[in-house]
Amino acid sequence: MNKIVLNAKQMAVVQKYVDGSYSPFFSSTEDQEAMNQVLDMANELEEELDAYDESGDDLVKWFWKQYQKQEQQ
Amino acid sequence: MAKTSGSNSNSKPPKSGGLKENDSNYKGKVGKMESLASISNPAVYKTVKESISRFHSVLGVRQKDIKIATLDAGVGGVHLTANGVSKQVVLNKQVFNGKGTTTQSIAKWAEAGYKSGHLTKTNKPVAHIVTHELAHATWNSNLSSPNAKAASSSVNTLYKKWKKDKSKSGYGKYATSNVNEFFAEVSTKAVHGKADKYTKAVKDIIQKYKL
Numbered sequence: 001m002n003k004i005v006l007n008a009k010q011m012a013v014v015q016k017y018v019d020g021s022y023s024p025f026f027s028s029t030e031d032q033e034a035m036n037q038v039l040d041m042a043n044e045l046e047e048e049l050d051a052y053d054e055s056g057d058d059l060v061k062w063f064w065k066q067y068q069k070q071e072q073q
Numbered sequence: 074m075a076k077t078s079g080s081n082s083n084s085k086p087p088k089s090g091g092l093k094e095n096d097s098n099y100k101g102k103v104g105k106m107e108s109l110a111s112i113s114n115p116a117v118y119k120t121v122k123e124s125i126s127r128f129h130s131v132l133g134v135r136q137k138d139i140k141i142a143t144l145d146a147g148v149g150g151v152h153l154t155a156n157g158v159s160k161q162v163v164l165n166k167q168v169f170n171g172k173g174t175t176t177q178s179i180a181k182w183a184e185a186g187y188k189s190g191h192l193t194k195t196n197k198p199v200a201h202i203v204t205h206e207l208a209h210a211t212w213n214s215n216l217s218s219p220n221a222k223a224a225s226s227s228v229n230t231l232y233k234k235w236k237k238d239k240s241k242s243g244y245g246k247y248a249t250s251n252v253n254e255f256f257a258e259v260s261t262k263a264v265h266g267k268a269d270k271y272t273k274a275v276k277d278i279i280q281k282y283k284l
Contacts, residue, residue: 057252
């Protein structure tokens with residue numbers, strides 16, 4: 001598994017998402033693009049690890065946990 | 074509180090909107106409930122009403138209690154849940170009945186999402202916002218009615234299958250984020266977009282579990 005690298009913008013949108021304040025309709029284009037990038041990375045990782053069961057019903061939260069685990073190591 | 078969202082090109086976007094992931098547990102302020110008839114722009118009113126009618130006719134479900142009220146921080150709309158049951162859909166007054174709000178000014182929010190590839194593209198951007206909210210009220214993973222809980226397994230299985238499918242088309246990336254957004258966006262595509270096996274599957278789930 002490659003190291004997950006998130007820039008500040010990507011981390012910020014994930015944090016908004018986790019907090020419940022991210023909006024699919026009313027976020028800025030920059031935020032939407034950052035979230036798209038996060039979702040692409042999350043999809044790739046989920047596929048690479050065949051983690052479709054483990055990721056459960058929330059891909060972003062699963063991906064964020066993977067990132068946090070990695071940063072703690 | 075954000076100023077009117079979608080009022081004109083110079084207005085600030087609301088801080089947040091659409092249905093939050095945990096929206097069924099919305100604990101923000103809900104202002105005075107008003108009938109949809111309070112929407113002052115006739116074109117906006119007509120579009121909202123038509124969106125609701127089309128949702129009812131295509132998906133065969135009736136979300137009857139739909140109001141307009143001022144919500145926290147520019148949220149586009151919420152569905153309120155009581156004891157695990159969808160109770161009411163509330164559209165944000167700031168978005169749908171703000172000063173200078175037009176169908177075009179509302180549409181531009183969804184259109185920006187189409188352009189960025191974030192949202193599932195439809196040819197009805199205003200209806201997209203309304204339909205997305207109605208779909209969340211129809212089913213989300215926080216609902217605890219027997220039918221909603223029974224449907225959860227089918228929706229989750231479909232979500233997993235859909236994520237693995239590299240040949241699917243027409244979907245915005247946000248639909249991938251979680252099972253609730255997946256359901257709302259596939260439902261929206263079923264109502265206002267190009268039909269496919271996933272839109273058919275969602276319609277079948279809604280029918281099977283009488284959501």
